[in-house]
Amino acid sequence: MAEPDLNQQIAARVRQLRADRGITLEALADRSGVSRSMISLIERGETSPTAVLLEKLAAALDITLASLFEPPAGTASPVARRSDQTAWRDPASGYVRRNISPPFYPTPIQIVEVTFPAGARVAYDAAPRQTPAHHQVWVLDGRIEVTVGEQAHELATGDCLAFILDRPTAYRNRTREPARYAVVMAAGTDLPR
Missing domain, CATH: 2.60.120.10 (Jelly Rolls)
Known part of the structure; x- marks a missing residue:
């Protein structure tokens, strides 16, 4: 199971990406095939979503699955320890x-x-x-x-x-x-x- 802080990080990232693109919960649900209520749970960090579900959201947001695991904001560095x-x-x-x-x-x-x-x-x-x-x-x-x-x-x-x-x-x-x-x-x- 994902750690609670990682669920919160994924939640913040999905919220940020959706807001940056001006996409409503309903629109993201339509694009991804993931229910509005499930997206809402993910965005509040109240569920441990599966890789399959997160891939659907990533595709609908036109990003890679790996991008959902990045922190919502930070400073770029060429080194990842x-x-x-x-x-x-x-x-x-x-x-x-x-x-x-x-x-x-x-x-x-x-x-x-x-x-x-x-x-x-x-x-x-x-x-x-x-x-x-x-x-x-x-x-x-x-x-x-x-x-x-x-x-x-x-x-x-x-x-x-x-x-x-x-x-x-x-x-x-x-x-x-x-x-x-x-x-x-x-x-x-x-x-x-």
Whole structure:
């Protein structure tokens, strides 16, 4: 379960992004497919939302999922110390994600480290984004299966998969050991498709 202060940080970030874009709760609910009441609970920090639910909000706000874990405001630094990096546990799958990239630093690239439990699975719908989200998944330890659209990719330590987040995507660990991987994301319309 996410720590209460992290739920509050996510709440503040969602509220800020929605306000910055001038989007009402109703409009965000329509865009994301997440109920108005659930968004309200998230914005008040009264629930531990799942990664799948947060991805729907991120797509509707035209940002990456990693962006929801950044603090709502702060000073940019080119260095992100491990001790300052946010770690979050998805209450549905149990996976732990850590934002590696320095928050607020002006770059189109974000890096996330994921520790994926044995037997875990998480599946994301493909929500339309105005800005393409390019992903590369690099397996650091273990084995995972990543399905992009209809195509499944078996990845082992050292393997890297590149794709655009424009189709349903699922991650699965079919082994009895946890896996660890990095997701490198870049957003921008000037990147090749």
